[in-house]
Amino acid sequence: MSQEVRGVISRSKGAPVEVTTIVVPDPGPGEAIVRIQSCGVCHTDLHYREGGINDDYPFLLGHEAAGIVEQVGEGVTDVAPGDFVVLNWRAVCGVCRACRRGRPWYCFNTHNATQRMTLTDGTELAPALGIGAFAEKTLVHAGQCTKVDPAARPAAVGLLGCGIMAGLGAAMNTGNVTRGDSVAVIGCGGVGDAAVAGAALAGATTIVAVDTDSRKLDWARTFGATHTVNASETDPVEAIRAATGGFGADVVIDAVGRPETWKQAFYARDLAGTVVLVGVPTPQMQIEVPLLDVFGRGGALKSSWYGDCLPSRDFPMLTELYLQGRLDLDAFVTEEITLDQVENAFDRMHGGDVLRSVVVF
Numbered sequence: 001m002s003q004e005v006r007g008v009i010s011r012s013k014g015a016p017v018e019v020t021t022i023v024v025p026d027p028g029p030g031e032a033i034v035r036i037q038s039c040g041v042c043h044t045d046l047h048y049r050e051g052g053i054n055d056d057y058p059f060l061l062g063h064e065a066a067g068i069v070e071q072v073g074e075g076v077t078d079v080a081p082g083d084f085v086v087l088n089w090r091a092v093c094g095v096c097r098a099c100r101r102g103r104p105w106y107c108f109n110t111h112n113a114t115q116r117m118t119l120t121d122g123t124e125l126a127p128a129l130g131i132g133a134f135a136e137k138t139l140v141h142a143g144q145c146t147k148v149d150p151a152a153r154p155a156a157v158g159l160l161g162c163g164i165m166a167g168l169g170a171a172m173n174t175g176n177v178t179r180g181d182s183v184a185v186i187g188c189g190g191v192g193d194a195a196v197a198g199a200a201l202a203g204a205t206t207i208v209a210v211d212t213d214s215r216k217l218d219w220a221r222t223f224g225a226t227h228t229v230n231a232s233e234t235d236p237v238e239a240i241r242a243a244t245g246g247f248g249a250d251v252v253i254d255a256v257g258r259p260e261t262w263k264q265a266f267y268a269r270d271l272a273g274t275v276v277l278v279g280v281p282t283p284q285m286q287i288e289v290p291l292l293d294v295f296g297r298g299g300a301l302k303s304s305w306y307g308d309c310l311p312s313r314d315f316p317m318l319t320e321l322y323l324q325g326r327l328d329l330d331a332f333v334t335e336e337i338t339l340d341q342v343e344n345a346f347d348r349m350h351g352g353d354v355l356r357s358v359v360v361f
């Protein structure tokens, strides 16, 4: 028997999102229904609304969520009703060529629910990143549910489900930041500030935060930045070199994802340093760099998908650090909002007023 709940959908390109009734089918084999407690508003939800991901409207938005497993389908053994979980969009398959090589964080065939949620007229919904959690309940693959300590605040640990994990992992996993490293982060929204926090957790001694908005730089300091650079006033490459003895940083993370910020990252790193691109570019963007500079400067030019995370390994560990007071996930929650305020939260995101607005049920 299916059930009807309220959810936020994007019906057509660019149109404001709306709260409507959605139909959630009973979980089939390998699936689970999760009662959502919190879901953060991520830039990617706005990309969906604007047609930047694909044209598969209507979308059921929301994907940075925590909640309680309510029902599981046949064959589900890893989670059970009552479990507190953070949802992930990397339910690894175990058998693709990446998984078989022991690199499941690159899994090329991640699982999502097989059945579709629908509108009351039967129209199938496309859930954002295979999740769709701006809804009282959602249907996912059981592998998308990662159990974490239920003592944690849902609005805070739910953010591990996307942007905050992407930033933490860009530093800790992709960038391999370690004790004594110097790190620079360009763009200090939720993702960039998480990269700052990740660099601090990993033991970096110099952490340079770069943004064009001074409010963001104040926030970055609270997450562990030792130096801040306002890129609208100062050349970030010069400033990052100045903060690192004239050499450049060991790891530079681009959390904006534009040609100009990537080039800054490229030239602001020390010889043999690492660039990590975590901001998402648009299809039109191009870069041009002398090949001799690529060779002559050495090191590694990497991209970070979802912080190269493995949810089963990283979510419980980061939740534990949060509960121990060593990772301030609460500081990413700028405001708690209701389901009908998502459209308004997109405006506030654009205005740079928030790190994260989080829908709380």
Ligand SMILES: NC(=O)c1ccc[n+]([C@@H]2O[C@H](COP(=O)([O-])OP(=O)(O)OC[C@H]3O[C@@H](n4cnc5c(N)ncnc54)[C@H](O)[C@@H]3O)[C@@H](O)[C@H]2O)c1
Pocket (backbone or CB within 6 Å): 042, 043, 044, 162, 163, 166, 186, 187, 188, 189, 190, 191, 192, 210, 211, 212, 213, 216, 231, 255, 256, 257, 261, 277, 278, 279, 280, 281, 304, 305, 306, 307, 349, 352, 354, 355
């Ligand atoms: N790789 C992944 O898996 C992954 C996951 C989630 C989000 N993302 C992407 O990460 C990026 C950042 O996300 P967010 O939620 O932090 O966004 P955001 O809009 O909150 O933050 C972007 C920040 O960059 C700053 N900025 C803009 N132009 C700049 C410039 N030229 N120089 C310096 N700073 C500049 C802005 O002032 C803002 O503080 C987005 O592109 C998002 O799509 C990637």
Ligand SMILES: [Zn+2]
Pocket (backbone or CB within 6 Å): 092, 093, 094, 095, 096, 097, 098, 099, 100, 104, 106, 107, 108, 109, 110
């Ligand atoms: Zn796989």
Ligand SMILES: [Zn+2]
Pocket (backbone or CB within 6 Å): 042, 043, 044, 045, 063, 064, 162, 163
């Ligand atoms: Zn996201």
